[in-house]
Amino acid sequence: IGQGRTGNGYSYIDLIGDATYSDYGFRIIRNNSGPNTTSAILHRGTGNLEISANDSASILLKTNGTTALTLNSSQDATFAGSVRAEDRLDLYNGTKVLQLKNVNNEFTIRNGNSGLVPLTIASGGNVTFAGNITVGTNANIDNNLTVSGGNITLGGTGRIQGIDTV
Numbered sequence: 722i723g724q725g726r727t728g729n730g731y732s733y734i735d736l737i738g739d740a741t742y743s744d745y746g747f748r749i750i751r752n753n754s755g756p757n758t759t760s761a762i763l764h765r766g767t768g769n770l771e772i773s774a775n776d777s778a779s780i781l782l783k784t785n786g787t788t789a790l791t792l793n794s795s796q797d798a799t800f801a802g803s804v805r806a807e808d809r810l811d812l813y814n815g816t817k818v819l820q821l822k823n824v825n826n827e828f829t830i831r832n833g834n835s836g837l838v839p840l841t842i843a844s845g846g847n848v849t850f851a852g853n854i855t856v857g858t859n860a861n862i863d864n865n866l867t868v869s870g871g872n873i874t875l876g877g878t879g880r881i882q883g884i885d886t887v
Contacts, residue, residue: 729753742766 723732735745777794820831826844
């Protein structure tokens, strides 16, 4: 299709499988604006556009000759670069297990489908916890720790040193 062409022009394959879309229901097209033009796969209707590797092969999406995304036969997705979510990222393991959300430059982490937001990081760097905080052995807090409306409990041989009372 288009072999031997001496000027720019569209090249496409149209599949028509219904009486609703008489021009095409599925199209593979190379557009007409020269060597750096766009190409597209177009699907019409509300049915799924399915890409299938029926015999346990992986599906690869490549850019610049390098694999950007791999979907393997176990349905695991591997991204070669960073994963970008505009406002929210939900992680699932059968059910939602973790939600990362950004609203007005305030970052929250939600555990599962609960309404509880156990961690909020404000744009100024302040961190708010809803629930208990456990600090491990030999851990240091290098800046201020403010506790309001709660208690500080020390276990084992814990000590508080250098306390100034107000």
